Amino acid sequence: MAAPAIDGWFVTDDDGAVHLLGTRCAGCRTVYFPPQTGFCRNPHCAGEDLTPARLSRRGTVWSYTNACYPPPAPFAAAEPYTPVTLAAVELAEEGIVVLGQVKDLTVDDLHVGMELELTSGALADGPLVWMWGRA
Amino acid sequence: MDVVIAGTGMHPWGKWGRSFVEYGVAAARAALRDAGLDWTEVQYVVGADTIRNGYPGFIAGATFAQALGWTGARIASCYAACASGAQAIDIARTRILAGLCDVALVVGADSTPKGFFTPVGGDRPDDPDWLRFRLLGATNPAYFALYARRRMALYGDTPEDFAAVKVKNAQAGSLNENARYRKTVTAEEVLASPMVADPLRLMDICATSDGGAALVLASEGYARRRGLSTAVRIAAVSTVTPSFPNTVLELPCFATDSTAAVPPPERTFRASIAHAAYEEAGLGPQDLSFAEVYDLSTALELDWAEDVGLAPPGEAGKLLRAGDTALGGRIPVNPSGGLASFGEAIPAQAIAQVCELTRQLRGTAGSRQVVNARAALAANQGLFGHGSAIIAVT
Numbered sequence A: 001m002a003a004p005a006i007d008g009w010f011v012t013d014d015d016g017a018v019h020l021l022g023t024r025c026a027g028c029r030t031v032y033f034p035p036q037t038g039f040c041r042n043p044h045c046a047g048e049d050l051t052p053a054r055l056s057r058r059g060t061v062w063s064y065t066n067a068c069y070p071p072p073a074p075f076a077a078a079e080p081y082t083p084v085t086l087a088a089v090e091l092a093e094e095g096i097v098v099l100g101q102v103k104d105l106t107v108d109d110l111h112v113g114m115e116l117e118l119t120s121g122a123l124a125d126g127p128l129v130w131m132w133g134r135a
Numbered sequence B: 001m002d003v004v005i006a007g008t009g010m011h012p013w014g015k016w017g018r019s020f021v022e023y024g025v026a027a028a029r030a031a032l033r034d035a036g037l038d039w040t041e042v043q044y045v046v047g048a049d050t051i052r053n054g055y056p057g058f059i060a061g062a063t064f065a066q067a068l069g070w071t072g073a074r075i076a077s078c079y080a081a082c083a084s085g086a087q088a089i090d091i092a093r094t095r096i097l098a099g100l101c102d103v104a105l106v107v108g109a110d111s112t113p114k115g116f117f118t119p120v121g122g123d124r125p126d127d128p129d130w131l132r133f134r135l136l137g138a139t140n141p142a143y144f145a146l147y148a149r150r151r152m153a154l155y156g157d158t159p160e161d162f163a164a165v166k167v168k169n170a171q172a173g174s175l176n177e178n179a180r181y182r183k184t185v186t187a188e189e190v191l192a193s194p195m196v197a198d199p200l201r202l203m204d205i206c207a208t209s210d211g212g213a214a215l216v217l218a219s220e221g222y223a224r225r226r227g228l229s230t231a232v233r234i235a236a237v238s239t240v241t242p243s244f245p246n247t248v249l250e251l252p253c254f255a256t257d258s259t260a261a262v263p264p265p266e267r268t269f270r271a272s273i274a275h276a277a278y279e280e281a282g283l284g285p286q287d288l289s290f291a292e293v294y295d296l297s298t299a300l301e302l303d304w305a306e307d308v309g310l311a312p313p314g315e316a317g318k319l320l321r322a323g324d325t326a327l328g329g330r331i332p333v334n335p336s337g338g339l340a341s342f343g344e345a346i347p348a349q350a351i352a353q354v355c356e357l358t359r360q361l362r363g364t365a366g367s368r369q370v371v372n373a374r375a376a377l378a379a380n381q382g383l384f385g386h387g388s389a390i391i392a393v394t
Ligand SMILES: [Zn+2]
Pocket: A025, A026, A027, A028, A029, A030, A040, A041, A042, A045, A046, A047
């Protein structure tokens, strides 16, 4: 399988299930994505013990859009270019909204409140990123 | 004691292809002329920085001071993304209020490349502003589009509503000699322009522009002694940060803060920016004659109208459709024409908003004049959590 485009932000299990990797503060239980290390950003918490945490794989669409024109570098746009779809997905348990590319769905297939599930897909120049896909 | 706005100056917005220093100097000289003050009398200079014009842009205060001619004046340079200009105003005002100087010049100017704003160059995988392009291709308009789609889903706003914002702002901008876009547009033209980030079309999204703006700020006492205009006073400058957890997906972030441990704050970040300004001024939204808000997109103007308290959440569209926010309406929003007519010149834009506040409050806005303008608010937000709102009063 292709290498991830960024280390430590998501993981693929042997059975193919993709999980976002965040961190959780041992002191106040706040969850962070991308993974926050070293210190907790809750102003009422002095916690410095942040441990890796897998985030929920399913969430609901907070909002969505697409990029009708090829985004500029450092994005590697496919040629010929087809619009990249983006969705911001709300994970109920973590109380967090996470942005990601959407795999195999266009804006016409999406609506706010719809359930999506995490998967992964390749950037045009090869490496993998997390993507939201059909639940 | 109050700080008064003794002079305003602008270099017209456009795509002129010249150095930002030229625009800044032109705006500074115009502001000094407007104030009736000589450059050599300025005691303090603050430059709002630009990050796309090399080293001179990072230390804009010194760059402008050198260009105007070294006088030994004290200086500061500051960067706070879109809030840079407001931050520069805050620094100058605070120094005057502290009694450390009587009169200050605030300058911001930018020269911009064509097309989307792209991250600063190089391979920088630890910078979220670089990574969001690399991993997601998430441009600035993508974030504006997420907010726009959310309004449509939550409040039933339509692309026709967004187009109506552009039509309104283009109408106002056609009357502003400093605006880049001076043509009125129709809703049909907006709705026929190419889709950029669904549901936002090219004409829903503000361009990037060259431009320059400057203000002469003075203590009220100094202004009186020197016979400068004291007609317009700064009643508040809000530079608040968000409160944790910030539950709005902010540009350039990958995610919101989590509400797993701490419940969301009473106000969203944008709402808190205006709230702090109202508290400081001892005024409320009902006291405003008009507002200038940061319409990076047409839909975002509707968000801002609610965030600054002109309408309850979800009802800015109603205000728009009633004509209340147009020139001549009950509470005009962006009588300057807004970013829709200017395009964004980052470090100059918040200063330009205050130029409009001043002209309107002086009653010298010509065909754009808001009748009997007494108090106004300008609001914007800089990347990574730099709030900015300024209230000026007569
Ligand atoms: Zn904590």
